[in-house]
Amino acid sequence: MTKDDAMLTGRYRIASAAAVVLGIALILLSELGGVHEVRVFGAGLISLGGIGLGVLAGLDQPRRAEWLAWVRDRRVALGMIAALVSVAPVVVAFAAALVVLPAAMGEGRSGMALLGGLIALLMLMASVGCFVLAVRAIRRAARPVTPGSPAEAGEEAA
Amino acid sequence: MKICVTVKQVPDPNLPMQVDPATHRLVRNPDQSILDPADEYGVETALRLVEEHGGEVVVVSMGPPSAADALRRAMAMGADRAILITDEALAGSDARATARALAAVIRGEQPDLVICAIEATDAYTGMVPGMLAELLDLPQLTFARQVAVEGQTVTVHRDIEGATQVLRAQLPALLTVTASIAEPRYPSFKGVMAAKRKPIDERDLASLGLEAGAVGAAGAAERVVALEEVREEKQGQMVTDDGTGSSVEAIVAFLERIQVV
């Protein structure tokens, strides 16, 4: 990268960051000040600025990022927490639906309520099932890879 | 370690050979001539020895200027340097004249090893290596199918009638190698391109200090008096067996004719 390029990149980076900050300001204005007309511009600026920051960093020379290493070292734990958090509310919702199913069936339209309970059950099963599979997959991915050569693997195949 | 390998450009043995009726010499069409496949074993052996012990491989040939192609091939395989003895007065050399010319060059190189093929694919007299060993005053280890160099000692495994033999001599020495010594490498394209840039040192008679009368047709002792084309073309004879092994006699007769029994 030439010096000019570096300067240009620096300017783009400042512009992108500024766009994000300005965007956030517009959003606050929109929601707290009730000027809803500016919300879309705020969102647009945040998106563009975010994309700009991402692209510039992506095209740049790779460098060691401490926080990335921190994230990577804890990726199993973070993954587990994320999985749990993402599934928890739906589990609560569908479990609640199942709990109140008898009561709901008592209010007439019992067929529909039963169907609702059934769907809730299926959704619950899907969520929990996916949670289990994802947790297993995250743990498995964290396991160290056994080194080997393609040729060895080939012999195995043969 | 410095190794000289003698090589020769020969007409492609897969193409029909022609002899000039006037000179009784092989017609050597440069387009259809190749590095003698028998010499590739020597080049390969030399390359492997140098890869193991370090040193230099010099290929030496005698022939017309077009024989440079054969030397380039050897250099594409990995030989470092090439010397081509070329002089119009060399035409028509027999084994003796060839040995003299090669000896003159190799003497100047002072190699640790000289490697030759057992015999050339075109003339196959097999006399040059022995003569060369004598002219250079080197011990000769012939028909090697395995070579090892340790310090100043060269050890050779060879198969002779009914036995295998291990020979040993001090360097410098001369070897002849068989086809089972090593599979010659096919030159990589990189090697081919590199060989184009390597120099070929051309030598004429004067630079070798040889008399014109000692080499070439003038220096040849062997002279072709007459040449007869033999229509010993493959007969393609067919015999049908009657089911009782009646064809065995025909087979035996054939074996006798080709002197296998």
Next chain:
Amino acid sequence: MIPTREILWNITALGPILLYTLMAIPFVFLAYGLARRVRMWRQGQPENRFDQLGRRLWHAILMTVLHGRIVRRRNRFGGLMHLAIFVGFVTLFIGTVIVMIEADITVPIFGVSFYRGDFYLVYKAVMNLAGLLLIGGSLAALYRRYVRRPATLETTGDDVVILAFLVVLGVQGFAVQALRMAVTDDPWGPWSFVSYPMALTLSALPESWLRAIHVANWYIHFLTNFVFLSYVAYSKMIHPFTSFANVLFRRLKPVGALDPIENIEEAEVFGAGKLEDFTWAQLLNVDACMHCGRCLEYCPTFSTGKPLRPRDVVLELAGYMADRGGIFSGELGQGENSARYRWGAGPDRALIPDVVSPAELWDCTTCGACMAQCPVYIEHVPLIVGMRRHLVLEQGEFPEEVTSVFTNLERLGSPYQFPPNQRAAWTKRLDQPVPEMAEVAARGEEVEILFWVGCLGSFDSRNQRTTVALARILQAAGIKFAILGKEESCTGDPARRIGNEYLAQMMAMQAVETLNTYNVKKVVTACPHCFNAIKNEFPQIGGNYEVIHHSQLINQLIAEGRITLDPNSALARGAVTYHDPCYLGRYNGEYDAPREALAALPGLELREMRRNRNTSFCCGGGGGRLFMEETRGTRINQARVREAIDTGAELLAAACPFCMTMFEDGIHGVGAEESFKVLDIAEIVAGSMITPNGADGAKEHGAAESEGAAPESAERPE
């Protein structure tokens, strides 16, 4: 009352603030990951893939959005599953954008609302359907991975995490809707046919509870979405971008033509010995692989237990590239991404032999079955040949058997050790002479067509029968043709596919020079390898001819009535199966002519093998494999012969001398020589021709054809 609903119901001002402010995060992650990939691809060599943009764009849409190659008859389950996920996901995404447009643009800025009335009702139904498709498709994918488990599929953690994400996102959406409707008692609820029954059930809960759970779900739903979007660029969910880009920038040149090394004498790098030696488009290729495993379905090496699996070669390169490019690690030289791949061991490995082994490279028959199957147009063969080039041209490393092929090509112009002056020896078996081009030109005449015989057709006695048969057909049809005779030489096909590009170019240039000397316009050949090289590769060096395969010509001659077939031909009787040669079928799209020619013989009943046409299974002889020993796995040719025998046919119709050689070997190999035989299309047709003399061709020429048949000690024919 006009149907509509309150957007951002139950959400305070904090909702949109967080939603829009945090939006920066997924965009940064996505843009960073994509830019990282682009940066990686740009390490490759330059190549122009920006021509014909219109055609490229349309094709990319056809193949990705419209699922051109993704849903196929042979991959219906996987294809429809993908389609369901795709349609569900995209519809939901568009739906979200529509709501955003209403809430953030049209209403606040223009004071116009469209999210109401019939549109709203249909929207509700469509979105529920989309949610079902997304969840259903994702569950089907999990079912496929965990229960059906096709042999070609390998499951990584990434695959599962993504599918779990999709299911949970869909479920969250339904939950949010059901909870909202349980409180608002939406009168148009039934249009949301999935959420509605649940809303009814949930309405038994106290409203405060419902509101609380709804808020939690709403926030978690958008946060999950953001996490998912952030994850996209670092997982195979990048594939909507890479697949589209890969199809957009795919190679538009004929698939049968390999790209030459331009200006080879001056080039400094030959083939691919490092990642950077590939072109950027090839690196994109590598990155676009979603390990669906379709390339393995008809792959001859995978099916016979050899080390080479085209998918794994691509994935290994991808993992290696990720290591070296440092997407995750942020630093070039950290091996974190290898974990995605089987043999990951960091970036210090050499491309060959550490990442891709020579055994894998030499196994490839270049049959192209992988490329024909790949839904995103990855080109495996050029990748493999690129690495072979490195091995041959730079390292001088290749299977020992190939040495003689190279030296013979160099010296004799044929992979086998036969002198050129024997090329026309087969013509002596014909009653009428076959002129050589040199004679024709010397007489100042012209011929309609040049018969390019090819090396196997010239020298191999088995394939000489095909050559003789074709010449007899041409003579019977009264076509004026000539051969090159001793001036013919190899087209360079085997050398090129083995990786000896230099030798291949020399061979091709020599051939083009000869053809141009005689001003040849039209060429017929019985060898699909010659056919492909002359048709698709000779134009690279100034050889432009009309090239037709003998099966096409024969079919045409039959159709035009220029040759007459005996409907009672003894040769053409019973069940026959036809093998599509890779270089005729897959590489050049000709599947019908040989079949039509066979159909012209009423005594034959054509039975198709399980793998036919573009899924034809290679004979094992392409890519120079004909000249190499098959040391790994089981024999490809025997696998194909068994498949042919399994059709119940007694005759295998071939249209390629390479296939012929492999099948003759294969038939012996499986010990079926008593009950099963292989004949070229030309042999079958020539043997069933009624010649102008009125005699049955098969009988008359059967004896003449069986060379060396003279019973008592007789002189050899030539």
Next chain:
Amino acid sequence: MATRRVWVWTELTDGAPQRPALELLTAARGLGEAAAVLLAPAGDEAIAALGAHGAAVVYHGDDAIYTQYAVEPQVAALAALIEAEAPDLLLFPSTFTARDVLARLAGRLGAGVIANATSVRFEGDRLLATVPYTGAYVATVTLEGPAPYLVQVRPKAYPVEPVGGQAEVRPVATALDPAACRVQVVETVPQVAEGPNLEEAEVIVAGGRGLGKAENFRLLEELARQLGGAVGASRAVVDAGWVPYSYQIGQTGKTVKPNLYIACGISGAIQHLAGMKGSKHVIAINQDPDAAIFEIADLGVVGDVLTIVPKLTERLAGR
């Protein structure tokens, strides 16, 4: 004109003169006075045998050094002997050692050599030898310059003819410096009876599917043993598991160039031909008269391998 003096360089195997030397004595007798040069410790029987085959004189050196691979001492002794005795012609057989000695001797004497002669004669004072040349020609060649002439003769060019004479023994007592022998023999191991390996065999008997089953390969081994050759196979046979891959001859197996190739039950696919096309002579035995192998065969036999091969082995054993 004095009788020409023709010497035959002689080698012993198990104490007896080798057959090629005896053949050359027949040639030498026809050209003049035959003498044998025997540089090896030898018993009376060996000397007697040489006499019985026509050697009027045996120049015998029995220095122990000759038991070695003693090319240099031999050359030294021969050069001295030639200077002393001035023979007209020296005939050498085509064995390994003979070739080494001859070439080196020629270098020492500065003489020309005719190699691979199939016949030798004189026309007046001019030596004439017949030499096959490039396969398609036969050359008649001479050597110019003064005698002695050195000629190497191919085996079986002359018959062995015992004539029942008795040789006069003249000792060769050249003073030899043991240090002159610069090549030492570390060991000599007699070859096991297995026969030569494929690549080097002069005769190869190869089998294909036509043999029917694996057990029949034994027939080929017997024939190969009879001919001092090796056994090879086509790919189909290797694929069928009858013999290991090391036997395979062809494009994807070994490439061989024997003097004689006997193809038994091999159809002759190009993949096989690619490995054996360089064979000098080819005999093909196959049931199928259309087999491609017949096209390159010098002798094609249409018939059953399983009948013909054992008969042939038996017939050869009886010779």
